[in-house]
Amino acid sequence: MIEKLNVKLFIFAAYKAELYFIFDKNKLTKISQISKFDVYVNNEKDLYVVISGSSYCNMSYAVAYLAGANILDKQSILVNIGIAGAKDYKKSSIFLINKITHKFYKKKYYPANIVDNNFNVAELMTIIDPGHYEDNKIMDMEAYDFFMSSLKFVNYEQIFILKIISDNSSSDLANFKKESLSVLINDKASEIIKFLTDIKIFFNDYYAEFVLSNYYHKIIDKFHFTHSEKNKLAKFLLKLEANSDSKTLSLLEKLVSKNELIKLMSDV
Numbered sequence: 001m002i003e004k005l006n007v008k009l010f011i012f013a014a015y016k017a018e019l020y021f022i023f024d025k026n027k028l029t030k031i032s033q034i035s036k037f038d039v040y041v042n043n044e045k046d047l048y049v050v051i052s053g054s055s056y057c058n059m060s061y062a063v064a065y066l067a068g069a070n071i072l073d074k075q076s077i078l079v080n081i082g083i084a085g086a087k088d089y090k091k092s093s094i095f096l097i098n099k100i101t102h103k104f105y106k107k108k109y110y111p112a113n114i115v116d117n118n119f120n121v122a123e124l125m126t127i128i129d130p131g132h133y134e135d136n137k138i139m140d141m142e143a144y145d146f147f148m149s150s151l152k153f154v155n156y157e158q159i160f161i162l163k164i165i166s167d168n169s170s171s172d173l174a175n176f177k178k179e180s181l182s183v184l185i186n187d188k189a190s191e192i193i194k195f196l197t198d199i200k201i202f203f204n205d206y207y208a209e210f211v212l213s214n215y216y217h218k219i220i221d222k223f224h225f226t227h228s229e230k231n232k233l234a235k236f237l238l239k240l241e242a243n244s245d246s247k248t249l250s251l252l253e254k255l256v257s258k259n260e261l262i263k264l265m266s267d268v
Contacts, residue, residue, distance in 0.1 A: 014052055020185075021186050026049075059146040060146055079162065086139065091171065099123040100123075111160060112155075147161065
C-alpha cells in the first residue's frame with residue numbers, strides 16, 4: 001500500500017524570543033549538543049525548532065548538521081522566521097520573501113512560495129552588519145546563507161522565509177532590545193501559525209500524490225528526474241497501485257535505464 005508521510009517541519013530563528021509563540025503551543029525537547037545552536041523537537045518528531053544565534057553562518061551550519069545527522073530528509077520543509085530591518089516598511093509588518101540577494105555576492109535566489117497565503121511579498125538582502133538600509137528591500141543577516149545551505153538538501157519549493165520588520169530608517173536601532181522581540185512577533189503569531197499549518201497540510205497531500213513508497217524512493221535514487229518527471233512517475237505509480245498491477249510493479253526493480261522506465265510508462 002501507499003505510504004503516507006508526516007512531513008517534518010523545521011523552523012529556524014536567530015533568537016528564541018522570536019519563537020516564544022511556538023514554544024508556548026508545543027512541548028519541545030532539546031536534542032542537540034552543539035554549542036553554536038540549539039535544536040528542539042516535539043514528541044511526534046515532525047516539528048523541529050532551531051535557534052541559531054546571531055552569527056550569519058550559524059543557521060547554515062545548523063542546516064548542514066541536521067542533514068548530516070539524518071534528521072533532515074529530502075521531504076523536509078524549512079522555514080526561517082525572524083526580524084529584519086527596512087528603510088521604507090512599517091515596523092511590525094510581515095513579509096514573505098520572494099527574492100534573496102547578498103550585499104557582497106552576485107547570485108540571487110527566488111523562493112517558490114507555492115503554498116497559498118495572504119502575506120505581502122518583498123525582496124530581501126543579507127548584510128554583515130545591521131543598520132544598513134536600501135530602497136524597497138528588507139535587510140537581515142542570515143537568510144541568504146540559510147537558503148543557500150538548505151538548497152543543498154531540499155528543493156526551492158520546500159524553503160520559506162518570513163520576516164517581521166523590527167526597525168527602519170525612522171527608528172534608533174541602538175535602542176532596540178531583544179526583550180521586545182516576543183511582543184513584536186506575537187502580534188503576528190496567529191497569521192504565522194495558520195501559514196505553518198497550511199504548509200504541513202499542503203506538503204502531506206503533495207507527497208501523498210508522489211506515492212511515497214519504496215518503489216518511488218528506489219527509482220528517484222537510481223535515476224535523475226526533473227520535477228515534472230517526478231510528477232509523471234508519481235501518477236504512474238498511483239495508477240499501478242489503484243489497479244493492483246503487481247506484475248508491472250515488479251518490473252520496475254529490473255530496469256537498468258531511465259529510457260526503459262519512460263517506455264514502460266508510455267506502454268501501460
